[in-house]
Amino acid sequence: MAGEAVAAAEAAGHHGGTDLVSVVVLLAAAVIAVPLFRRLGLGSVLGYLAAGLVIGPLGLGVFQDAQSIIHVAELGVVLFLFIIGLEMQPSRLWAMRGEIFGLGLVQVAGAIAALTCVGLALGFPIAQSFVAGTGFVLTSTAIVMQMLEERGQMALPKGRRIVAILLLEDLAIVPLLALVAFLAPGGAEVTVADRLTGVAMGLAAIAALVLAGRYLLDPMFRLLARFGAREVMTAAALLVVLGAAVLMQAGGLSMAMGAFLAGVLLSESSFRHQLEADVEPFRGLLLGLFFLGVGMALDLTTIAANWGLIAICVPAYVILKMGVIYGVARMTRAGHGEALERAVLMAQGGEFAFVLYATATQVGIIDGAANAVLTAIIIVSMALTPLMILLHDRFGPKATAAMDGVDAVEELSARVLLIGFGRMGQIISQPLLARGHSLSIIDTDAQAIRDAGDFGFKVWYGDGTRLDILHAAGAAEASLIIAAPNSREAVTKIAELAKAEFPLVPVLARAFDREHALDLVKAGVEFQIRETLESALVIGREALIRLGDAPEEADDVMTAIRGRDIERFAMECVGGIYAGRSMLHGNKDLAEPAQ
Template structure:
């Protein structure tokens, strides 16, 4: 038993680590320093150079890198192929120019400090690769991810991710004896990477949507989540096997699913894992900071950090201005991207393996990268504090998110929802639909409507579908409990958006009114009135009489509903009896047995 307990998970370490993050992150965010710096600080305190809670941060870092992978997948879900194609000039123009200029500037730092040109080139190139995790997290927290200035940064990060393959080939070429190695190996590596991308695109084009359609039809919610994780990790593994980064594989998988009807469900399923693992990644980075190396080599490390940040900032600013960015945007981009990134660890590991740098040099370069990561949130805080003019948000360049602005969100595309949608489509309103029925999703897709697979009673699905941007929310599901739950969530989370709901019966209508819907109607009420009106017409009643009867019935029904809402049961029963002819109503009142009142009340609630 003792052996089993010793081999079990270290719960004390897990609790201590989570407690440090729970304390540090809110404190740093309250101070305006952001969550990233809070995670880094908590990791540093809990790591082997702090309180020794975690002794092997490298093992945690490998697991936590999945957070970056999942984050890139979610970013990919927001990048439809046509949108990504529109960014091609920024990716291969702006991104390539920044990488090449920063490589040229940073390579001379190592030469000035007495290192060889090959070693200096690899060291400087590693610092050129910006931290995707930190920059994306900060863009997300600042609400800049969908702004044009945020999209420029995303384009540069994509180019840097793509650049990891030729940069690894460069390391192999610069290695001792690497120049004598034939070009066939490098050509094979490039072909392998391109083949992995082509295979992923083919799988995404022909397999992913049928896969999720089958899981939605025959599997459960947990199977959908497992399928989403399978696609993300499988794509990452495929591109990693092809010599590319795992993050790039996850990003491409997200892009391929960005136009899928299952997009919002996938995003909602992945989000909890992404947030937890990304926070774990920042914790592991903080733990990996080797304070003993810094203590021994602090003059060289601090000098290199300062020179790298200054020269990279110069390169970023010059390229930004050359591509017609305004001074405030260029300055903000410089502060955001002036650090090294997690892909530098991969590059330095390859350089260590081929003998371009030694173990101590690798530790120093790793410390330089981590220090630059830690300084980035501080630099951004100072930028926002003292460069208020540069940091001010320009709403004129705000790009509308992929939501439902000037559109109607319809939840449930069954018989009722289809008829209701025809009225709106006739007047030219665009409709976005949430449903879990794959057949209905296919029908709506054929009609050109934007359809999302998901449960409308989940808040994360509503947020992901952009319910806060909708002009109106129409709840047309056929299950009363689900409709009431959706109404409660929508009125609580989106109080300014009108909510209209389909009611099953009178009791359900009362529940919807209590939930705060702006309008509800019982699904058979108007059709039954029309049916009765046609019967009166066939019986020879005058049209004006028929119309008057309809108005009287509608008024009595509304009064009865109001009375029941007020809890006046007697009034509700009297209004029900008032529908009867005089002689039948008087007879019912005179001879009603004791149980008739309850029976009449039950009829009242079901009609």
């Protein structure tokens, strides 16, 4: 009955010229599944995959042709690569050349060699084994990029190394497709001229895109910004991305590579941020649609009919690929934690495998049944990735900062102990150093410590919330302790420890807002300051002057505001209003936002 109702609704939608039912079902599936799965800690990718399975041919049957949806939704991957390209200036991309053509090439070649052995071990011919294994080597750009974004690792060095490998895999699809054609029955008869023609077309497409990006794109956007409407700028952004993708596809390269190059060419444009804002909503929707399509394409019938082969191949491919990725990462001096995380993130097959298998079917290396089984293997591995990431995060080694070039706290002695050398601690240190006072500086950010060393600062590694570290850092002998780490909980803990163990040493503390300032007063610090208070008052004074007040009038106003703030803060301290501050919120004259 439900299927008949959906069919009737679809028929009605077609009769009206627009199939709104399909759109509504796709949106509803995403809106319901993704928040639920994220709430359960399973991630958005698995939510999309599960939703696609429910509304696909083997679920409610709302959609029957999952591949057509995947083909459209691949534009999400294209737009994602464009946004990544916008973050990669040419100089930065050039600096990554070693990782792209070194690290990426070694990993791809090693994984192809290892994964080809799976098919050979199962008794398949070398050509079929090579195609099956190579398809699994090509990692899912969509899944890995989404995971990196959700984990906040895109801009980190380990994230950039993964992006470099993915770029090499995108480049590798072209020679791999040529190799598949060569391995086909009669493929060796293809002339050298044909191969050179294919290479020349690819190089011509890249050259045309570079020339257009260098001389046409920025002038075009400048003209549109001057005379075009807002929606025309959005249309132009999509035109650039999709046009670059089509050009690369015509040259035999991947659409994603074209979009990435377009992004790189526009990365230094003054319109870069506007382009990113225009493309971002489409990228998110289409990428979600891609994952929905992959979930719909999960053919449980094929899996059930070939469950033995799939049960052997999926773990074999995943484990071997993880082993190669881990080995290459360690060989290139990555730490154990980074190597294992990279292996788990990149363990699955990807969307380019569908292209490779389709080409192998067309040239006669594999038949339709083998294509269906290999596609199922890829999709199962993609569906397992979020679960593997979840298990890694829960049971794997916890991320620790590399300690190369970082010294742990030893017996220090200085007049001032400064805890935390972030954006506030660095400024606090300047007047003290200018007056010749000796400082012992400790922090827990290993990279920040190395960066400070590049500028001539000696910062020791140590957690100021631990009493033994405070003793080792010389807190008992210091004339002053300044607590300025980038965590309100850490500042409070340091203040409480210091006043309990070293009551004669004054403590100056950084407060994050008004409630935190009250907590620090309660802990007994001699001085605290809300980190935004003084800067906000200075901006307020400047605003009054620019609006016409004389500097003296503005100073009078700011003095009155400071006085009221001091009086209110003193009342809260005396009244013990540390939680909720209901009296303040209930009085319009006294209420103010946390600063």
